[in-house]
Amino acid sequence: MTGVKASKHKMKAKKVFSDYVIIILMVVIMFTVFVTTLYPFLNSLAISLNNANDTILGGITIYPRIFTLQNYAQIFGNPTIWKAYGITFARTIIGAATGLVVTGALAFGLSRKGLVGKKFYTFFCLIPMYFGGGLVPTYFLINNMGLKDNFLVYIIPNLVNIWNMILMRSYFQSVPDALEESARIDGANYITIFFKIYWPVSTPIIATIALYFGVFHWNDWFMPNIYITDPNLKPMTSVLLNIISEAAYAERMAATVSGAGHVGDAMKGKQTNARSITMATMITSIVPIVAIYPFLQRYFLKGIMIGSIKG
Numbered sequence: 001m002t003g004v005k006a007s008k009h010k011m012k013a014k015k016v017f018s019d020y021v022i023i024i025l026m027v028v029i030m031f032t033v034f035v036t037t038l039y040p041f042l043n044s045l046a047i048s049l050n051n052a053n054d055t056i057l058g059g060i061t062i063y064p065r066i067f068t069l070q071n072y073a074q075i076f077g078n079p080t081i082w083k084a085y086g087i088t089f090a091r092t093i094i095g096a097a098t099g100l101v102v103t104g105a106l107a108f109g110l111s112r113k114g115l116v117g118k119k120f121y122t123f124f125c126l127i128p129m130y131f132g133g134g135l136v137p138t139y140f141l142i143n144n145m146g147l148k149d150n151f152l153v154y155i156i157p158n159l160v161n162i163w164n165m166i167l168m169r170s171y172f173q174s175v176p177d178a179l180e181e182s183a184r185i186d187g188a189n190y191i192t193i194f195f196k197i198y199w200p201v202s203t204p205i206i207a208t209i210a211l212y213f214g215v216f217h218w219n220d221w222f223m224p225n226i227y228i229t230d231p232n233l234k235p236m237t238s239v240l241l242n243i244i245s246e247a248a249y250a251e252r253m254a255a256t257v258s259g260a261g262h263v264g265d266a267m268k269g270k271q272t273n274a275r276s277i278t279m280a281t282m283i284t285s286i287v288p289i290v291a292i293y294p295f296l297q298r299y300f301l302k303g304i305m306i307g308s309i310k311g
Contacts, residue, residue: 048072048280052273071280075243080231084239088218091154091235096213100206102159107168108194129162135226142227149230153223158216164209171205172198207296215289240281248274 042062047055051066059065075081109115110122133141147153175198183193199206221237228234 044279045283047276048283050276052276055273055276071276072284074247074277075240075280075284078239078243080234080239081236081243083232084234084236087151087233088236091151092214092217095155095158095217096210098155099159099161099164099213100210103161103165103209104168104199104206105194106160107165108172108190108198110165111169111172125162125165139226148227149233151233153227154217154220154235157223158213161213161216164212168202168205168209171202175201211293211296214292218289219285236285240285244274244278244281247277250274 039062043060046062046064047060048071049067049069050060050064051068052070054060054066106125110118110125112118115121132138142148142153142157145156147156179197179201180193183197188196219237220235221241224233224235224238228238
């Protein structure tokens with residue numbers, strides 16, 4: 001009997017030539033994807049840490065030839081950057097938390113099997129997912145609501161995301177009915193069931209949607225440019241964009257003074273240039289998200305798979 005098991009084990013372990021070819025191809029493909037994905041990030045990091053005069057010469061790969069922190073010093077030396085970071089952090093935390101609760105409450109309601117008019121409500125929610133109201137009507141609506149130059153313009157218009165609601169609703173529908181039935185027997189109302197029954201068992205989808213909301217609020221630059229004129233309410237993305245614009249303008253002015261075709265001579269002696277500043281701002285804006293993502297990855301994969309299976 002032992003000999004038969006050993007023979008079967010050898011048969012399973014034996015690989016033919018085609019198996020090795022497939023394994024090699026998989027390794028090559030994965031390595032190619034890894035390099036093509038990682039290289040742009042490393043190249044941008046290298047340029048952001050490289051001396052401006054040397055960057056003009058080109059040829060920077062994945063490491064800086066002449067290391068410097070001057071690009072980051074110019075960014076963080078801007079007097080408005082720290083306040084902008086505070087606005088961005090506040091917007092991201094408050095926006096993600098409130099959006100998660102409101103979107104989750106809508107998803108919970110639409111996941112009820114006995115909800116009267118459930119199909120109508122679902123269809124009604126899908127309309128704005130595919131058809132927007134338009135920029136001009138939206139601007140007038142925001143202005144008439146008194147949200148222009150108001151911190152709440154970051155929060156209120158983004159409380160509900162229909163796609164996130166659909167994912168959460170699908171996940172809530174996969175929760176066993178017995179949990180809710182036992183809570184109802186004990187006298188729990190829907191608010192208690194939502195926060196004390198569904199919320200704790202829905203960690204994967206909650207972490208996933210929180211990441212979606214957080215990334216949106218962290219990276220958004222469109223709403224501040226349209227609805228915010230007060231510099232004290234400008235988020236990090238707007239301030240970084242202004243820094244890039246100022247660096248590009250200074251570079252163009254220097255090139256104009258020195259004559260076309262001599263940008264390198266015009267910028268010689270300058271500690272920063274537009275390209276270096278652009279790369280530094282990009283690294284500055286993505287590092288917090290990259291740092292947070294590993295802690296949510298295990299929830300993200302599970303939540304997005306379970307939330308997208310049932311419709």
